[in-house]
Amino acid sequence: MMITPKHIKKSIKGDYRLIVISDIHGHLDRFKALLQKVKYTPDDYLIILGDFVEKGDQVIETIHYVKQLSQNKRTFVLAGNCEWALDALLTVPELAGQIPQYLERVSTNGCIRDVYHLLHLDDGSETMLGVQKKLAEYLKEEIQFISHLPVTLKFNQFIFVHAGVEKRKDYQESSLSSLLEMQYFYDEGHILDETVIVGHLPTSNYFADHICNDIIIDQKKKIICIDGGTGVKAVSQLNALIIESQNNQIQYTCEHVQPLPIYWIIEDVYEPMEYVHKIGYPHFEVKVEKSGSQFSECYQAETHQRLLIKNEFLYQKKNKTYCLDDYTDFMISALSGEYVKLLGVYDEYAYVIYKNQVGWIKYEYLKAI
Known part of the structure; x- marks a missing residue:
């Protein structure tokens, strides 16, 4: 049974x-750690704003847990x-033939895989139709x-929807594609009196000069964006918006929760x-303009930026060069005794979060706590 707009x-x-x-x-x-951090109780109202499946390695368990939570009115x-x-x-x-493409390109982790x-x-x-039937039979409870x-959910002066609504007062008549997949809702806005709360696109997409996954509360636009990029971005967090009336x-x-190892900085930088x-x-x-042993000088045409990109973040596809993910060339200055959250180690350098700023520091300046 296909999802129909309700x-x-x-x-x-x-x-x-x-x-x-x-x-x-x-x-x-x-998810469980975040519920614990916000001190969730069954007396609270809890809204799960879609996309709790795929991309992670606990999808079936997540569906069962969400279903269990949904027993609370x-x-x-x-x-x-x-x-x-x-x-x-x-x-x-008719979509059975797309399963191999889905496994290869869309979901490297998830319940289908x-x-x-x-x-x-x-x-x-x-046959792929046979594969589809066996997958559907095994996941019958979850699909149901x-x-x-x-x-969508209208809750007092708020409207909750995964991706966005079209610019119309009868927002329920927005296409299913708009409700679930709209790409430019925050940029285009809406005409409703209510505040619209969405997920779908990581909030980092909206920060032009640094990597940040914090919730965006735009009271002028009457839009709140809460997706912290979990399962999508290399730098991510799982966010919770708490509304108290x-x-x-x-x-x-x-x-938010962001489970990352903590390292001390052991030398002034x-x-x-x-x-x-x-x-x-x-x-x-x-476009790579000059290759280096650690970083390469690159040019990004649409944003007219020249910057140093760590070589491990560059890859080739169809004779073009791409940066692997959201990226910053920020080089961190810090004092001995301060700490960072470690995102990854790439040869001589560590990619870290320092005072909510993502950037680079030589790994030799760090020591695990």
Whole structure:
């Protein structure tokens, strides 16, 4: 059964506490840690804003846990584009032939891949339609749950939707593609009186000069974006937006989890930088102007930026060069005794988070706590 647009409303009076989490992408441990961090209780309203499946390695467990939470009448689970894609891929016969492409290009982790290997469907003995039927049978319970999810929730003065709504008062008539996959909602805005809260696109996409996955609260646009990039970005976090209403006054707070190892800085570091550059979605194509042993001098045409890119972040495809992910050339200056969160080690340099700023520091200046 395919997901069909279903729109629900909830109107309550009095004080309340509401927690919104989006784009969990099969990272159940992060999700549970975040619920614990925000001190979630069954008395809270909880909204899961879609895309809790695929990309992670705990997808089936996440579906079961989300389903369990949804038994509470104060929990609302919405569909995202990943739930729609999973449902369609396993229930529409015409899409069976796309399963190999999905496994190769779309979801390097996820429940389809897990079950595909578990049932030894990669041995070539089944037609793709046969593969689809076996996957659907194994995941019958999970598909049944996600196929009945609503796509929007109006909760008092808020509208919750995975990706966005079209510029129309009857937002429920927006196309399913817009509701689940809209790419430019934050840029284009809406015409509703309510504040629209979305996930879908990592908030890092909207920061021009640095990498940041924090929640964006834009009261002028009446838009809140909460996707922290979990399962999508190399630098990511799982965000929670907490909305508290007391005496008809709304207060927002934000929390996140970002499980990364902590390292001490063991020597003063000074790296003077006149400008800091960032490469981000969708401008990943670059031209290498001068190769170096650690970093290469590159030019990004659309943003007119020249910057140093770590060689490990460069790759070739169809005779073009691309940067692997969101990237910054920020070189960190710091004092001995301060600490960083370690994202990765690339030859002589470490990619770290220092005081909420992503950047580079020589690995020899770090010591694990």
